[in-house]
Amino acid sequence: MRYFIELSYRGTAYHGWQTQANGISVQVTLEAALTQRLGIPIYVMGSGRTDAGVHAKQQFAHFDVDEPLPLTEAFIYSINCILPEDIAIHTIFPVGPKDHARFSAVSRYYQYHITRQKNAFQTSLTYHFRPHLDVERMNEACEILRQHSNFKSFSKARANVTHFNCRLDFAYWQYTNDDCLTFHIKANRFLWGMVRTIVGTMLEIGQGRMSLDQFEKIILAQDRTVAGRAAPANGLYLIDIGYPAKVLQERTVQALVSAEHGETLSG
Structure with a gap:
């Protein structure tokens, strides 16, 4: 049987999502x-790889087991008690045998958070960037970005992909308050390092340097080599993974059942 996991994590302490030889990853x-909770070796496949220091408010992964799992609130709570405090499972639900956390996904939505004022409690969660930015000009750059589909200039040189095309659904900058500026971007797929490099390049535009x-x-x-420097990882968040409704239908059923019984599936 195949199960999807919906989880979130603070990426500060991890060398990214994927298993690494030189550090602890979220996946491992x-x-x-x-593995500890189920008593058998478990291997998971994520919807995508986040870099070292990048956070996820929503991430999905799948794994396979031979027997049905007791998908109760207590079961999920027991796994969350094993996990460190910076990783939280929100729900686990059954999917079809061919549903795939990565290849069934139809969209990914990221945000990048910038604060102008230093905050001792947000150091690893936002990018403190003091210079004045022309946000209107940066949004004009977003309109240019949406007119294109090949983003090789914003991909790390060692990216192991067959093509560099992505379909952008939206890209824009928005002040959430006087201090916090957020970049929103959604696409069917992203290249390695793409969002951070776009942000770093647009910061050059916002400062009038490009x-x-x-x-x-x-x-x-x-x-x-012609694009700007990548923005730091600590400001980047994976916000949402889009799937066809049929993939998430059992998740919806579980949420309704839990609501009727006054329970929560959150960790």
Whole structure:
């Protein structure tokens, strides 16, 4: 049987999502907790890889087991007690044998958070960036970005992919309050390091160090060396993974049942 896990994590202490030879990853930590709780080796496949220090408000992964799991609130609570405090499982639900956390996903939505004022409690969760930014000009750059589909210039050079095309659904900057500026971007897929490099390049535009014509030339060049520096990982969040309704139908059923019984599936 195949199950999906919906989880969130603070990525500060981890070398990204994927198993790494040189550090602890979210994937390895999650697998260890599931293995301990179920008493059998468990291997998970995530919807995508987040880099070291990147956070996820919503991430999905799948794993396979031979026997049905007791999907009660107490069962999920018991796994969350094994996990460290910076990883939380929200729900586990059954899916079809061919449903895949990565390949069944139809969209990913990221946010990048920038604060102008230093905050001792947000150091690892936002990028403290003091210079004045022309947000209107940065949003004009977003409109240019949406006119293109090849984003090789914003991908890490060692990216192991067959193509660099992505379909952008939206991209824009917005002040959530006087202090916090947030970049929103959603696409069917993202390249390795793509969002952080776009943010870093747009910060150059916002400071008046790069024109909109130069920005479009960078996109057309399809060359990572001409784009700006990647923004730090601590401001980046994976917000939402989109799936066809049929993949998530059992998750919806479980939520309704739990609501009727006054329970919660959250960790």
